Amino acid sequence: xxxxxxxxxxxxxxxxxxxxxxxxxxxxxxxxxxxxxxxxxxxxxxxxxxxxxxxxxxxxxxxxxxxxxxxxxxxxxxxxxxxxxxxxxxxxxxxxxxxxxxxxxxxxxxxxxxxxxxxxxxxxxxxxxxxxxxxxxxxxxxxxxxxxxxxxxxxxxxxxxxxxxxxxxxxxxxxxxxxxxxxxxxxxxxxxxxxxxxxxxxxxxxxxxxxxxxxxxxxxxxxxxxxxxxxxxxxxxxxxxxxxxxxxxxxxxxxxxxx
Numbered sequence: 001x002x003x004x005x006x007x008x009x010x011x012x013x014x015x016x017x018x019x020x021x022x023x024x025x026x027x028x029x030x031x032x033x034x035x036x037x038x039x040x041x042x043x044x045x046x047x048x049x050x051x052x053x054x055x056x057x058x059x060x061x062x063x064x065x066x067x068x069x070x071x072x073x074x075x076x077x078x079x080x081x082x083x084x085x086x087x088x089x090x091x092x093x094x095x096x097x098x099x100x101x102x103x104x105x106x107x108x109x110x111x112x113x114x115x116x117x118x119x120x121x122x123x124x125x126x127x128x129x130x131x132x133x134x135x136x137x138x139x140x141x142x143x144x145x146x147x148x149x150x151x152x153x154x155x156x157x158x159x160x161x162x163x164x165x166x167x168x169x170x171x172x173x174x175x176x177x178x179x180x181x182x183x184x185x186x187x188x189x190x191x192x193x194x195x196x197x198x199x200x201x202x203x204x205x206x207x208x209x210x211x212x213x214x215x216x217x218x219x220x221x222x223x224x225x226x227x228x229x230x231x232x233x234x235x236x237x238x239x240x241x242x243x244x245x246x247x248x249x250x251x252x253x254x255x256x257x258x259x
Contacts, residue, residue: 064091064132065106071098073114074105081107086139091132098127104135104142112137116144125151150259157204158259165190165198166254168208175225175247178214182255190256192217195228199239209237212245214253220244227251 029037067075073094084106092104101121103111114135116122126148127133135142152164159165170181179189190198192215198205212227221244228242245251 063089065093066095067092067104068095070096071100072103072105072111076107081109084109084112084137086137088137089134090137090142091134093132094127094129096129097125098122099124102127112142114142114144116148118143123150152259153257156257159194159198159201159256162259163194164257164259165194165205166256167204169210169213169252169254172211172250172252174250175214178251178253179216182253185255185257187255187257189214189216190254191215192226192228194256195254196239199229206237206239210252212242212251214251215242223247 031037063077065075065077067073073092075092077090090104090106100123102114104114105111114122116126122144128151132146133148134145136145137143149161152158155168156164156166170178173181182189195205195213195215199209200206209229211230213229215226215228217226223246224244225247226242226244229237229239231238231241232243
């Protein structure tokens with residue numbers, strides 16, 4: 001006969017849940033299979049002072065919650081919460097995409113800012129409807145632990161995990177106007193490395209080249225700016241060719257943006 005001491009409840013310290021079971025003697029679980037050596041029917045916690053069964057703790061049901069709202073996300077956990085403590089983890093699922101900085105309001109408690117990278121507010125469209133996100137309470141804020149990337153803005157596509165590039169070139173202007181135009185859109189004139197990577201990635205950029213394009217790169221020539229995209233002999237679009245020209249003359253260009 002195989003036996004095991006019965007552990008009915010596992011107390012989750014971060015939740016401050018407490019439970020005690022008194023038995024007149026040791027409980028012996030006997031049986032030939034694991035199915036015969038278990039306790040079933042232990043209910044999940046419903047009040048803040050209820051114990052948390054081991055299965056509930058392992059599955060993290062106590063800390064999973066759908067939330068509603070755009071920038072103030074409200075939701076209720078399976079178990080009513082005591083005051084928040086450092087280290088508490090929550091998995092939440094938004095019902096819409098956020099428009100700006102986000103606050104979490106759990107079980108009717110005060111709304112608390114959700115940050116990333118310790119102190120940064122969330123940009124718009126960082127949280128996507130229906131996707132689960134993991135956050136930890138640090139004593140002052142919720143910290144977003146799930147790695148997120150902001151979707152590329154309209155008219156651009158993802159060059160990499162960190163960068164978006166303009167899908168079509170802008171009208172020809174001089175180099176300085178091009179650089180300022182990108183900066184005014186919270187972007188930058190694409191570097192030669194970014195432009196070349198995009199051009200050789202899958203053909204999307206190559207198919208949209210209509211003329212030389214400015215890039216932010218040393219031209220290796222006094223008082224000249226770098227431009228790329230056209231083969232100097234065939235005059236066809238080319239990912240590997242380019243040249244330089246007076247920055248006060250005009251060329252088309254593209255902006256790149258951080259995600």
